[in-house]
Amino acid sequence: MTNLKNVNLEKGTVEVAEYSATNAALALLKQKYAVVPDVETPAGYELAKAGIKELTGLRTSLEAARKREKDPYLKAGAIIDAEAKRITAELVALEDPMKAAKKVVDDRVERERQERIARLQQKVDAIKAMPARVRGGSSIEISHMLDHVGEIDATHDFFDLTKEAVAARAEALDELTQMLTDRLAFEATEEERKALEARNAELLRQQEEQQAELRRKQEELDRQLREMQEEREAMARERAARQQPTPTVPAAVEPAAPVASAPAAARKPRVDTRQWHAVVTDKSALIAAIAAGYGTEDLLIIDQAALDSLANGERQGLQLPGVRAEPVPAAA
Secondary structure (H helix, E strand, C coil): CCCCCCCCCCCEEEECCCHHHHHHHHHHHHHEEEEEECCCHHHHHHHHHHHHHHHHHHHHHHHHHHHHHHHHHHHHHHHHHEEEEEEHHHHHHHHHHHHHHHHHHHHHHHHHHHHHHHHHHHHHHHHHHHHHHHCCCHHHHHHHHHHHCCCCCCCCCCCHHHHHHHHHHHHHHHHHHHHHHHHHHHHHHHHHHHHHHHHHHHHHHHHHHHHHHHHHHHHHHHHHHHHHHHHHHHHHHHHHHHHHCCCCCCCCCCCCCCCCCCCHHHCCCCCCCEEEEEEEEEEHHHHHHHHCCCHHHHHHHCCCCHHHHHHHHHHHHHHCCCCCEEECCCCC
């Protein structure tokens, strides 16, 4: 076995005879060949030639010594490397099965970790999606979702994704709070609009009912007036029939007893040729009589001619509540 007797590893020096001799001669060689000879001259050329030979000899002897001194170390290194390789192979043969077994566990743990992170990510994504689930909903729905998000424990239930869960929860709370504010304002405006529409609809319904009642009463009034007209015409026909002379059958002429002459006024009744007209003394009574308690002054004005015609026919015999027949004063 070769010892490292010529090498001092701590000082980084080596003790080789050729190295020492050459190293000792370096000072003289530097002085001797400090200036390159003028090779253009014979003397200079010979001096350069002799110098090259001397230096080449020293260099080749130094290289031979290097190889000689290093060879044992190279062989020792090869032996060292081979032995290390053999031992390493033995160690690897023992290590690889354990590494393979450990890798199975490590792979399973990593797979489970990734699966857990995937499940947690789904929960984080669900938090992010919560505002969208009630977007367009009522304030009650948004308020319930806001309470639900507020109850999520993002700091303890999300493990590897705690940071992401806390951020998602905060963003969802902010968005839901703004949504609730906007929705409450919208619902208040909508309630006012619906209340106004309801009031307008009720007013319209009442107007339609009033118009329907007006139409019904107008129809009833028209019917009453038609009946009055028909009754007036019937009464006129009856009066005309009564005023016609009754035809008599000629009888045997007998001597008439002498009759005292009567005054002309007694013999021939006086005919009243005055015009009569109707005077409304109680509008309410008249309206109640002709329209079941309903009437307007316009109708009285419109039907004044009909009332005058009735008064002119009945005269003092006119029997109509709220109306009195009076003769028309003669023109002066």
